[in-house]
Amino acid sequence: MRHNYTGRRTVLAASDVAEAANFAGGCMLSTADTDPAPHVTYLPHRHCFAVWHSTPEATLEGESTPIELALPGADGTVAVRTVGAQLVAANAGELRTAARSATGPCARGWLAILNHVEDNPDVSGIPRALIDALPPAAHAVPNTGGSSMFTAHGAAEALRASLHLQNHLIERASAFTPRPYQVHGAAWMPTVHEVGGGGILADEMGLGKTLQAISHMIVGARRGEGNYLVVCPTSLISNWRREIENFSDGELVVNVYRGPSRTLEQCADAGSVTVTGYPTLRIDAERLSEIFWSTVFFDEAHVMKNSRTKIARAARRLNSTTRIALTGTPVENRMDELWALIDLTNPGLLGTRARFTRRFSAPIEQGGSAAALAQLSSAIAPVVLRRTKAEVATDLPPKHHIDVLCPISNEQASLYNSAVEEAFDTGFGSNRGRGTAVLALLTSLKLICNHPGLVNGDLSRLADRSGKLDRLTDIVEELAESSRAALVFTQYRRTGEILAEHLEGLTGAPIPFFHGGLDVGERDRMVDEFQNSDRSPVMVLSLRAAGYGLNLTRASTVIHYDRWWNPAVEAQATDRVHRIGQKSGVTVMALTTEGTLEEHIASLHTRKKAIAGLTESNNESALAALDDSTLRETLSLRAVTR
16 A cells, blocks of 8 residues: 555656656646646645746736756656646636636646536546546645655546545535635545554644644544544643634534543544643543544654653554644654654554665765655655645735844843853763753853843843843844834743833833643633733743643734744744734844854854754754864853944
8 A cells, every 4th residue: 555655656766768758648748838728737745726838928817936846858758847827726617717718738637627627526536538538737745855756546536535525615604715725635645544554744844734633634534434632732632722722613512631630531433632732642542542532643743852752652552543743843853753653553564773874864864865855755755734824824924034133231241251261160070960050151141142130130120231132132122112012032030020021111011921830721821812902912832831732823923032052942932923814924033142142143043053962952062072172162251343
């Protein structure tokens, strides 16, 4: 079954003319094609048709959108090219109108398939003759890595599955209407079972992975089948319960499995959804594994990027037909994280960890091997679905990044220099002791950049002592004048507390601080109040506690008060605002204290890695491994030329 599914995509060897010609089968559209009828290509990831011309002088009616297609070059090889296309909803009426009465072979082929699916909605397959009639241009969609593309069979089946699911969702009045790409995502979920048990829905954050999972559940419930388990961070349990109840309109019965009185009664019933947290999974893995689930969803699945943790081992014990990992960041730092998630959802697909490292991660991470990357892309294409906002949410307002350099005050500079001098005078020791000492110094320097009172204990007066706090004050005052709401992220609990206190005094309004020390009920109340009222112009949030799962689209400005090593973590936080439902352009500001360690961190975001091996999980270790001279050069306060 695995072989049959991967056969739906054909590997493109752009460097091999003979292979490209064989793939094209002698019928790939020619770059010299002058047929006035436009080509029509089905885009599975968006669940729509692209109408386009191969001749540059031809014009399209309606708005043109750039899309990537696998097209032949002058030398006969196949390469990914960008063309302008008109995007059309996946129905016969709109396609016929957009494709000039459907005179071209691509349009005729797709209309025949649409008519067949409409006349035979419950048939699981499409006649081979209809599929064979599709020209290559009708399905010339490359995968993310540009290493493979859908075959006619794969594209036709993707269309049929999406239309089938769409019909199930609208057969009764639904509480929501999914976007086309969300329809495809929900329809894709059942297909991964035949490849080995599951897959990863890796859509960029903010594109509605939760709604796609709920769509999948609703269709199962309407068929009288399906019991589902959702495992998520504890802070998101209430959000999942609320979303399921809101969008399923009573068709799904939710059981929250947590707390001392937790029970699994009726969890095997069709249409039942059990929602639990990762800590509960770790404790109750044996009990949860006694149930056979139709589909298990692991939300924010990057929590299990280390396959050796107790949570990851507990997740592997669960019994289900299908496992779906939901994460916008399947790889944050190392490619081994991707192996861990694939091995959870599709055990054995990528072999052992050692084989994966030898075949893929080492060549790609150390040498940037294009061949290894292409092979990996093809191997995981059937079980990993990723769409970006730029691809499928073109109506989403733009996101504008601003790096804000903040001056360092005399008090901050004095404390910063003293901390560096004292640390090097004392020495860092060796082995584990050196790593601990370096971490302590890094923390002190970052806190000094936030506010000197966080280190010397003098918090009697906050203003005019930190260049960063003063700049934040100016920004919030400007936003208040224009009635715009903002989120302020920090990685430190005490920093969040003083920011909330300071901004409350500045605005005269209550400023909530969302952090990991709050109970679930208080977090829910805080988010709901901020999102649905204008009482508070600003919310301060812990970067880790609020970096995922929340919808805070009332705000249109995101301020990162201090910098985290990994840009993916900051991006997760930013996407609490820049997501489906946002109506305004989003401004993202990153505050950096000039001449300090923070400028080094900012440079990592631009250059990805300034020091070999420096990642989110080992940044302190990498710095600790430097000799004292290099470490001192990296951390010392640098003079700023004005």
